Amino acid sequence: MKHLTVVLIAMICCCTAVAQTYEIGVMAGGLNYIGDVGRTNYIYPNTPAVGGILKWNRSPRHSFRASILAGNIEGNDLDSDETSRQQRGLSFKSPVVEASLGIEYTFWEFDMTRGFSLPGTPYLFAGINYFYHKEHGQGFDQNGDLVLRDFGNEFDFSIPIAIGYKKAISRRFILAAEVGARYMFTDNIDGSAPGPEIDSGPFGNPNNNDWYVFSGIILTYTFGRQPCYCGF
Secondary structure (H helix, E strand, C coil), X not given: CHHHHHHHHHHHHHHHCEEEEEEEEEEEEEEEEXXXXXXXXXXXXXXXEEEEEEEEXXXXXXXXXXXXXXXXXXXXXXXXXXXXXXXHCCEEEEEEEEEEEXXXXXXXXXXXXXXXXXXXXEEEEEEEEEEEEEEEEEEECXXXXXXXXXXEEEEEEXXXXXXXXXXXXXXXXXXXXXXEEEEECCCCCCCCCCCCCCCCCCCCCCCCCCEEEEEEEEEEEEEEECCCHHHC
């Protein structure tokens, strides 16, 4: 009976200890675009981006995650290393605002309640994004030069795939560094594949949609009660 009482007390303490059930925080870093205009670097953050993030830690190995991120993406052929793009000389800019839902999976168990050391682990994130951007198409400026024109607002889906490393820097705060690519369900954020409503011809590679990449840091504050992970 004494041993059973000790076990019950330990289970109650486990489920009522203040820990990392939830996290709320901020994201800050840079964006870069990968497509048919401008540079071809995969990771080259050249415009700022900021956002907010919320996590629900369902086990020491996975979390449900929601975030909002806002910034700008741009491409300029004059920045490219390819001679053909430099000669073409097109450029564009577009705001991007994304809402994201997905699952974060850690390589190792991440439990801030075990022992006295502060845990750290690499992690992967994948999910679905719904984002706002500008739609572009080819046109001519006042001098008769070929340019990319803004034809209005669009909303599309993208698939985010991110890798990062997070480390508890105290019993309440977690700092992470992350790089995440967004594969868009559109090839026209740079005007290279305009729809029928835009009187403009296609250019570039029609077999590859556009991408953009977020590179930055995430700082979260943990709160709530430690969940009983026995069901997960």
